[in-house]
Amino acid sequence: xxxxxTPDEIAFRDEARAFVRAHLPPxxxxxxxxxxRLGKADYVTWQQILHRKGWVAPHWPVEFGxxxxxxxxxxxxxxxxxxxxxxxxIAFGLYMVGPVIIAFGDxxxxxxxxxxxxxxxxxxxxxxxxxxxxSDLASLxxxxxxxxxxxxxxxxxxxxxxxxxxxxxxxxxxxSSEGKKQEGISFLLIDMKSPGxxxxxxxxxxxxxxxxxxxxxxxxxxxxNLVGQExxxxxxxxFLLSHERTNIAGVSRSKRELAYLKHVASKEHAGGRPLIExxxxxxxxxxxxxxxxxxxxxxxxxxxADRQGKAPGPEASxxxxxxxxxxxxxxxxxxxxxxxYALPDLPDAWGDxxxxxxxxxxxxxxxxxxxxxxxxxxxxxxxxxxxxxxxSQQILGL
Amino acid sequence: MDFxxxxxxQLLADSVAKFLxxxxxxxxxxxxxxxxxGYSPLAWExxxxxxxxxxxxxxAYGGFGxxxxxxSLVMExxxxxxxVEPYLATAVxxxxxxxxxxxxxQKKYLLPSIADGSMRFACGFHEPGSRYDLGHVETTAxxxxxxxxxxxxxxxxxxxxxxxxxxxxxxTSGKPGDPxxxxxxxxxxxxxxxxxxxxxxxxxxxxxxxIMLNVTITPESLIGNVDKGLPLVELTADRAMAALxxxxxxxxxxxxxxxxxxxKTRQQFGVPIGRFQVLQHRMVDMLMHHEQAKSMAxxxxxxxxxxxxxxxxxxxxxxxxxxxxxxxxxxQQAVQLHGGMGMTHELAVGHYVKRLAAIDTxxxxxxxxxxxxxxxxxxxxxxxxxxxxxxxxxxxxx
Numbered sequence: 156x157x158x159x160x161t162p163d164e165i166a167f168r169d170e171a172r173a174f175v176r177a178h179l180p181p182x183x184x185x186x187x188x189x190x191x192r193l194g195k196a197d198y199v200t201w202q203q204i205l206h207r208k209g210w211v212a213p214h215w216p217v218e219f220g221x222x223x224x225x226x227x228x229x230x231x232x233x234x235x236x237x238x239x240x241x242x243x244x245i246a247f248g249l250y251m252v253g254p255v256i257i258a259f260g261d262x263x264x265x266x267x268x269x270x271x272x273x274x275x276x277x278x279x280x281x282x283x284x285x286x287x288x289x290s291d292l293a294s295l296x297x298x299x300x301x302x303x304x305x306x307x308x309x310x311x312x313x314x315x316x317x318x319x320x321x322x323x324x325x326x327x328x329x330x331s332s333e334g335k336k337q338e339g340i341s342f343l344l345i346d347m348k349s350p351g352x353x354x355x356x357x358x359x360x361x362x363x364x365x366x367x368x369x370x371x372x373x374x375x376x377x378x379x380n381l382v383g384q385e386x387x388x389x390x391x392x393x394f395l396l397s398h399e400r401t402n403i404a405g406v407s408r409s410k411r412e413l414a415y416l417k418h419v420a421s422k423e424h425a426g427g428r429p430l431i432e433x434x435x436x437x438x439x440x441x442x443x444x445x446x447x448x449x450x451x452x453x454x455x456x457x458x459x460a461d462r463q464g465k466a467p468g469p470e471a472s473x474x475x476x477x478x479x480x481x482x483x484x485x486x487x488x489x490x491x492x493x494x495x496y497a498l499p500d501l502p503d504a505w506g507d508x509x510x511x512x513x514x515x516x517x518x519x520x521x522x523x524x525x526x527x528x529x530x531x532x533x534x535x536x537x538x539x540x541x542x543x544x545x546x547s548q549q550i551l552g553l
Numbered sequence: 554m555d556f557x558x559x560x561x562x563q564l565l566a567d568s569v570a571k572f573l574x575x576x577x578x579x580x581x582x583x584x585x586x587x588x589x590x591g592y593s594p595l596a597w598e599x600x601x602x603x604x605x606x607x608x609x610x611x612x613a614y615g616g617f618g619x620x621x622x623x624x625s626l627v628m629e630x631x632x633x634x635x636x637v638e639p640y641l642a643t644a645v646x647x648x649x650x651x652x653x654x655x656x657x658x659q660k661k662y663l664l665p666s667i668a669d670g671s672m673r674f675a676c677g678f679h680e681p682g683s684r685y686d687l688g689h690v691e692t693t694a695x696x697x698x699x700x701x702x703x704x705x706x707x708x709x710x711x712x713x714x715x716x717x718x719x720x721x722x723x724x725t726s727g728k729p730g731d732p733x734x735x736x737x738x739x740x741x742x743x744x745x746x747x748x749x750x751x752x753x754x755x756x757x758x759x760x761x762x763x764i765m766l767n768v769t770i771t772p773e774s775l776i777g778n779v780d781k782g783l784p785l786v787e788l789t790a791d792r793a794m795a796a797l798x799x800x801x802x803x804x805x806x807x808x809x810x811x812x813x814x815x816x817k818t819r820q821q822f823g824v825p826i827g828r829f830q831v832l833q834h835r836m837v838d839m840l841m842h843h844e845q846a847k848s849m850a851x852x853x854x855x856x857x858x859x860x861x862x863x864x865x866x867x868x869x870x871x872x873x874x875x876x877x878x879x880x881x882x883x884x885q886q887a888v889q890l891h892g893g894m895g896m897t898h899e900l901a902v903g904h905y906v907k908r909l910a911a912i913d914t915x916x917x918x919x920x921x922x923x924x925x926x927x928x929x930x931x932x933x934x935x936x937x938x939x940x941x942x943x944x945x946x947x948x949x950x951x
Contacts, residue, residue, distance in 0.1 A: 156555065156556060156557070156558060156559075156562070156622045156851075156854075156855060157554065157555045157855075158554060158851075158852070158855050158856075159554065160554050161554070164554070227554060437927050438923050438927070441874075441923050441926050441927045441930065442874075442923065444871075444926075444930070445849075445871040445874055445875050445923075445926065446845070446875070448849070448852065448868075448871050449845040449846075449848045449849045449852075449871075449875055450845070450848075451848075452848035452849070452851060452852050453844055453845060453847075453848045455554060455556075456556055456847075456848065459554065459555070459556045459557075473840075473841055473844055476841065477841060477845065540834070543833070543834045543837040543838075544830075544833070546837045546840065546841075547833040547834070547836065547837050550840065551813055551827075551833070551836055551837065551840065552817075553813075553816060553817070553827040553828070553833045553836065
């Protein structure tokens with residue numbers, strides 16, 4: 156029993172830290188830390204910096220561009236990135252479709268798509284949810300009919316994150332309505348520039364354009380864009396979910412946010428004293444901090460099991476639930492900390508090149524929007540209620 | 554980083570589990586509680602026989618040489634079996650305190666007597682007016698003719714009436730609440746002027762109010778240095794709390810197992826009640842509380858042996874705060890999910906619930922721990938400057 160890292164692990168962490176500190180552009184880190192709006196270029200710039208170092212896809216097999224790091228090394232790297240304020244890697248290519256293509260794609264697909272994912276030349280988006288298929292994903296209705304060497308796709312996807320930037324979509328489509336609903340689903344790669352694809356923004360509570368509706372009207376997709384076998388898409392989708400778990404708890408990001416919360420609470424005043432010294436507010440911070448300490452150990456316990464080759468299991472659902480609860484609590488406390496100055500709604504103030512006057516402290520500007528935005532985290536990626544169903548079935552056997 | 558037990562630790566965990574399975578069933582435990590002394594001399598002998606009383610005693614004095622982790626392995630098993638023996642005060646608090654601060658004579662005489670089961674201890678650190686404040690000591694010890702004379706009252710001393718030797722804190726200078734001026738003493742309960750009133754506690758243990766009236770003891774009864782006892786009292790309390798956290802985790806484990814079993818077998822409306830989603834999700838919440846509690850008990854077990862008192866206090870208080878909350882949640886839900894059966898005295902469930910409640914109260918409940926944690930937090934150097942970077946270039950121009 157030893158909660159300390161080995162000298163080798165510490166040496167690795169120092170190397171990762173030195174690289175991240177030297178190469179992460181400070182203006183990007185500043186946006187991340189201060190909750191300013193990130194643009195496509197910010198994400199791509201950082202991913203390309205990592206790509207040039209060969210570190211953009213640590214979890215991929217080495218032959219496809221991975222680093223060969225073990226789970227602890229990957230964890231340490233993610234910690235260093237988060238602590239420094241690096242933007243999160245966009246998961247759709249690197250964490251979602253990439254591993255699926257590696258596991259189930261054919262040689263041509265690997266050759267065509269993987270290098271472009273690594274180089275951030277293609278921005279991918281995820282075509283899963285539909286208006287009628289949320290938590291009950293397998294009920295999806297978007298149809299793909301085989302006609303000669305094409306599929307013709309008709310239907311609608313929704314909640315498609317950052318589809319406005321996307322070059323490609325990996326999409327679950329129904330190729331058969333026979334048998335069990337899971338069995339008629341296929342995994343299709345769709346070029347977003349194809350005729351018949353329409354992307355319409357959905358504006359969320361925070362006033363931001365993050366998600367979209369995507370419509371397909373007789374969109375032709377070449378059959379070589381089918382991953383694996385027709386009708387096996389559900390299996391690939393489940394495989395993908397098990398790989399999405401990397402850093403699912405978000406501990407290192409939450410640690411950075413907790414430090415920022417303390418920073419804000421030390422700047423704000425209540426009754427003539429720093430808010431952080433107000434017993435009521437201090438207790439709220441302390442309680443989140445304790446929950447986060449526990450989650451960090453829980454995360455490391457899962458990681459240690461992972462290192463010993465135990466398959467990623469339903470524990471990921473625990474990490475997702477507790478991790479998102481803490482993330483939400485932090486955004487809530489941050490908004491609470493700035494009091495009435497959470498109210499001004501000036502979306503330009505947290506964008507690029509804002510030269511106007513702030514109302515209240517600069518750090519207060521994006522905090523309400525962030526609080527409203529973060530209500531999403533307990534809904535997406537399998538809502539926290541669906542995660543409870545998974546734990547109930549797979550761990551408890553109920 | 555390594556969560557595995559060493560071979561010796563695994564052996565220890567196995568032997569305590571085996572011993573209790575064989576000798577400490579719930580029925581036996583209920584008989585012990587109803588017996589005159591409220592403890593089992595037979596079980597005590599057995600614990601000594603398998604070496605458990607020496608788990609935290611140095612090898613040189615007939616022990617196992619363990620620390621926080623070894624203690625937590627024993628205590629977790631005790632939690633599963635609701636053990637009511639004076640193990641915590643004797644084999645954890647007294648044994649480790651003597652090993653840390655005792656003179657060679659004290660170690661040579663007392664430690665082997667703990668390991669072989671011939672001496673039981675009780676620790677009186679709290680007083681009627683102190684609540685959970687270890688520094689609030691009104692009991693006095695004054696020097697008279699080369700002897701120490703003690704006067705005062707110690708409250709809710711666990712197993713206070715069945716011990717062979719008491720360890721008490723007393724004020725040798727200053728006033729109640731002063732950090733300096735507290736000293737620790739061994740007091741023989743048979744000494745003239747020591748009176749006790751024994752009573753049962755709701756968790757099946759026994760405790761006593763101890764009154765000391767002009768109790769005269771030898772200079773050799775002093776533990777550690779005069780006036781410098783508080784850090785030792787705090788260290789001993791932290792060790793006890795880390796052990797109690799492990800015991801609580803054992804109780805939670807037993808409660809969750811029993812509740813899950815009940816959900817699978819109890820039939821209502823023609824199905825096992827575990828089919829109902831509202832109960833499934835409740836059970837999942839109980840599981841998550843248990844996992845987070847396990848993580849914190851582990852952190853406390855490791856950090857309680859930290860040289861850095863602030864780091865130690867921070868981890869132990871955080872663990873006990875979280876475990877107080879999770880113990881309350883699991884306890885209340887276990888009764889709720891067992892329905893009317895959970896209310897009965899005959900089922901073990903309620904007894905675990907009571908023990909968890911008692912553990913929360915011991916050495917300070919969650920509210921108290923939150924205060925302690927926040928105090929330790931503010932004593933820690935925090936790097937707040939990372940958010941005070943100079944403005945970026947365009948900002949300076951503006």
